[in-house]
Amino acid sequence: MRTPTGAGQRTATLSDVARLAGVSIATASKALNGRRQVKAETRAKVIDAAERLSFSPNALARGLLAGRTGTVGLLTSDLEGRFSIPILMGAEDAFGSGRTSVFLCDARGDAIREQHHVRALLSRRVDGLIVVGARPDPRASLGPDLPVPVVYAYAPSESADDLSLVSDNVGGGRMAVEHLIACGRRRIAHIGGDPTYGAARDRTVGVLGALADAGLELAGGKPFYGTWSEAWGRGATRMLLEQTPDVDAIFAGSDQIARGVLDALHELGRDVPRDVAVVGFDNWEAMAANARPPLTSIDIRLEHLGRIAAQRLAAAIDGEPTSGTEVLPCRLITRGSTAPQT
Amino acid sequence: MRTPTGAGQRTATLSDVARLAGVSIATASKALNGRRQVKAETRAKVIDAAERLSFSPNALARGLLAGRTGTVGLLTSDLEGRFSIPILMGAEDAFGSGRTSVFLCDARGDAIREQHHVRALLSRRVDGLIVVGARPDPRASLGPDLPVPVVYAYAPSESADDLSLVSDNVGGGRMAVEHLIACGRRRIAHIGGDPTYGAARDRTVGVLGALADAGLELAGGKPFYGTWSEAWGRGATRMLLEQTPDVDAIFAGSDQIARGVLDALHELGRDVPRDVAVVGFDNWEAMAANARPPLTSIDIRLEHLGRIAAQRLAAAIDGEPTSGTEVLPCRLITRGSTAPQT
DNA sequence: TTGTAGGCGTTATCAA
DNA sequence: TTGATAACGCCTACAA
Numbered sequence: 001m002r003t004p005t006g007a008g009q010r011t012a013t014l015s016d017v018a019r020l021a022g023v024s025i026a027t028a029s030k031a032l033n034g035r036r037q038v039k040a041e042t043r044a045k046v047i048d049a050a051e052r053l054s055f056s057p058n059a060l061a062r063g064l065l066a067g068r069t070g071t072v073g074l075l076t077s078d079l080e081g082r083f084s085i086p087i088l089m090g091a092e093d094a095f096g097s098g099r100t101s102v103f104l105c106d107a108r109g110d111a112i113r114e115q116h117h118v119r120a121l122l123s124r125r126v127d128g129l130i131v132v133g134a135r136p137d138p139r140a141s142l143g144p145d146l147p148v149p150v151v152y153a154y155a156p157s158e159s160a161d162d163l164s165l166v167s168d169n170v171g172g173g174r175m176a177v178e179h180l181i182a183c184g185r186r187r188i189a190h191i192g193g194d195p196t197y198g199a200a201r202d203r204t205v206g207v208l209g210a211l212a213d214a215g216l217e218l219a220g221g222k223p224f225y226g227t228w229s230e231a232w233g234r235g236a237t238r239m240l241l242e243q244t245p246d247v248d249a250i251f252a253g254s255d256q257i258a259r260g261v262l263d264a265l266h267e268l269g270r271d272v273p274r275d276v277a278v279v280g281f282d283n284w285e286a287m288a289a290n291a292r293p294p295l296t297s298i299d300i301r302l303e304h305l306g307r308i309a310a311q312r313l314a315a316a317i318d319g320e321p322t323s324g325t326e327v328l329p330c331r332l333i334t335r336g337s338t339a340p341q342t
Numbered sequence: 343m344r345t346p347t348g349a350g351q352r353t354a355t356l357s358d359v360a361r362l363a364g365v366s367i368a369t370a371s372k373a374l375n376g377r378r379q380v381k382a383e384t385r386a387k388v389i390d391a392a393e394r395l396s397f398s399p400n401a402l403a404r405g406l407l408a409g410r411t412g413t414v415g416l417l418t419s420d421l422e423g424r425f426s427i428p429i430l431m432g433a434e435d436a437f438g439s440g441r442t443s444v445f446l447c448d449a450r451g452d453a454i455r456e457q458h459h460v461r462a463l464l465s466r467r468v469d470g471l472i473v474v475g476a477r478p479d480p481r482a483s484l485g486p487d488l489p490v491p492v493v494y495a496y497a498p499s500e501s502a503d504d505l506s507l508v509s510d511n512v513g514g515g516r517m518a519v520e521h522l523i524a525c526g527r528r529r530i531a532h533i534g535g536d537p538t539y540g541a542a543r544d545r546t547v548g549v550l551g552a553l554a555d556a557g558l559e560l561a562g563g564k565p566f567y568g569t570w571s572e573a574w575g576r577g578a579t580r581m582l583l584e585q586t587p588d589v590d591a592i593f594a595g596s597d598q599i600a601r602g603v604l605d606a607l608h609e610l611g612r613d614v615p616r617d618v619a620v621v622g623f624d625n626w627e628a629m630a631a632n633a634r635p636p637l638t639s640i641d642i643r644l645e646h647l648g649r650i651a652a653q654r655l656a657a658a659i660d661g662e663p664t665s666g667t668e669v670l671p672c673r674l675i676t677r678g679s680t681a682p683q684t
Numbered sequence: 685t686t687g688t689a690g691g692c693g694t695t696a697t698c699a700a
Numbered sequence: 701t702t703g704a705t706a707a708c709g710c711c712t713a714c715a716a
Binding site: 010011054056057059060063064069071079080081082085088089092101102103104106108120122123124125145147229231259286290292 | 352353396398399400401402403405406411413421422423424427430431434443444445446447448461462463464465466467487489571572573576598601605627628629632634
């Protein structure tokens with residue numbers, strides 16, 4: 001039976017349960033919340049009644065009283081969700097089985113919309129906020145005056161008073177090159193992404209560090225910067241091979257760039273990984289795993305980032321705030337595009 | 343100044359505002375809510391006080407009273423968010439500026455977890471639910487007894503009593519083939535995805551319909567089914583061209599498959615679009631726009647789907663429920679992989 | 685035009 | 701062991 005509102009049965013309240021069980025509201029509450037000041041028999045009666053009415057406590061009323069809602073806001077600006085979704089999933093995981101739910105709001109890179117969402121979330125009395133930036137560069141802080149703790153993930157806050165969690169792009173770049181060196185490569189080039197991104201420059205820093213440690217120089221003489229696209233990966237590769245034909249490895253600034261690199265190498269008749277090894281960045285499964293050959297890539301572990309963000313936020317909500325920027329390590333995922341040189 | 347909890351200032355309540363403005367709580371409420379039974383001067387005083395305290399009404403208290411929370415649950419099972427994120431964005435759009443916020447929960451294809459999330463959402467007293475399935479095949483209904491309206495998007499409910507919104511896969515397949523015919527192609531083949539997906543089979547139905555209308559037959563004699571992967575696109579294309587070398591168009595069941603098709607055609611020395619035109623499905627921007635040449639694709643308009651879902655849900659919440667399955671049309675996005683034959 | 689009072693559904697305190 | 705009662709923050713009759 002449906003009511004005219006399109007909804008099923010009206011939700012039962014605690015007083016319905018109490019009435020059905022023949023006890024007071026207070027007793028029903030205690031019974032359901034596992035308080036021990038209630039006779040086992042009574043408790044059973046109440047629980048039975050609650051089940052029969054499929055009672056579910058009103059979190060609003062509860063939150064009103066407790067001053068906590070078990071609710072967290074995730075504010076993103078990442079249109080496609082490529083970054084925020086894994087972060088969200090990690091966060092959901094860490095918050096554990098349903099004690100905390102997540103409001104996801106997309107500001108679409110618009111400051112006005114962001115303010116708007118912040119207000120909406122605060123009026124819903126979220127216990128805290130996770131802010132995921134549109135790109136991994138520092139972004140404006142939401143300010144120090146919010147009534148709830150905030151964790152910035154992926155993109156750090158510009159303010160050192162905030163807590164920010166970011167991926168270790170320097171370490172990631174280093175890791176890629178160290179892997180290539182371990183595979184026996186010596187003529188290693190780097191085709192980076194958009195140089196206006198700090199992440200692109202950081203990765204280069206790692207690249208140069210690892211090369212220096214091994215007493216090597218960057219093949220091609222300098223990093224190549226362009227855009228985060230396959231087209232750039234193709235173009236840069238052609239340019240690179242023309243001027244430096246003896247390259248035996250290319251570290252690409254993203255998996256999309258790497259796809260372009262693979263394409264161009266294929267066209268130029270270079271075998272991957274025999275002639276040239278390739279490493280990507282992001283470990284974007286759909287891109288990396290379906291490449292030919294499958295692409296070795298640096299995984300920035302966004303789910304892990306989300307998990308840590310949730311942990312830090314939970315700690316802050318419980319009165320143990322932290323601040324500063326935490327840099328989380330990347331991870332190498334080895335696939336067919338690199339292989340030890342025999 | 344930070345309190346020890348890591349949070350900024352405590353949030354002001356209506357009574358704080360009232361006290362600062364020197365009026366009663368009731369008057370403050372009326373003033374802020376635009377009731378006209380209040381002197382302009384008083385109203386100004388109250389509004390000023392509210393701003394000074396950066397007062398924001400407690401949505402919990404409000405919802406408790408009103409029986410509505412301005413909150414909706416979006417329950418997905420789509421690990422990567424490729425489908426649910428656009429749907430979410432469309433829904434957010436339609437719900438408009440912040441009157442309604444969306445809880446996003448990912449059940450990860452696990453029925454237990456889904457039940458769990460449903461309970462959590464209901465206890466938070468969401469006004470309604472949008473359920474996005476993991477794949478576009480019918481899925482189990484959440485049941486008729488929920489206290490709030492539900493809209494199934496992308497994957498329909500198995501129950502006709504529910505309201506479901508799905509993409510028109512038959513129409514999409516037809517649209518792809520009609521476009522190819524309009525481009526002057528006559529030897530059109532279809533490389534589909536996983537045949538256990540109703541969507542894969544539906545697209546074929548559309549293909550065959552369009553061909554029949556034009557008095558054509560499917561090149562290759564039958565649709566090729568496999569998996570939703572680039573590798574399958576490559577393999578199937580080789581197989582197809584071996585047995586039917588005169589193919590002049592391929593409609594792929596997904597953009598990933600289409601990428602594989604393009605790859606294989608390139609290797610086999612067939613020019614796209616001159617020798618063979620290619621159409622994909624999904625209009626997955628990252629895949630389609632970066633393909634070489636850029637891929638014409640059928641867009642299933644997920645944001646639009648989300649927008650309609652939100653509208654239907656809002657209507658149901660306002661007491662105008664609907665049921666049955668609504669089939670939403672696709673859209674053709676033309677790019678370089680098809681072109682009128684000259 | 686303003687203020688008083690009751691109630692939304694819970695939980696916690698205290699008395700019975 | 702149980703039950704009455706007072707919050708939580710807001711809105712809305714109704715009374716002043």
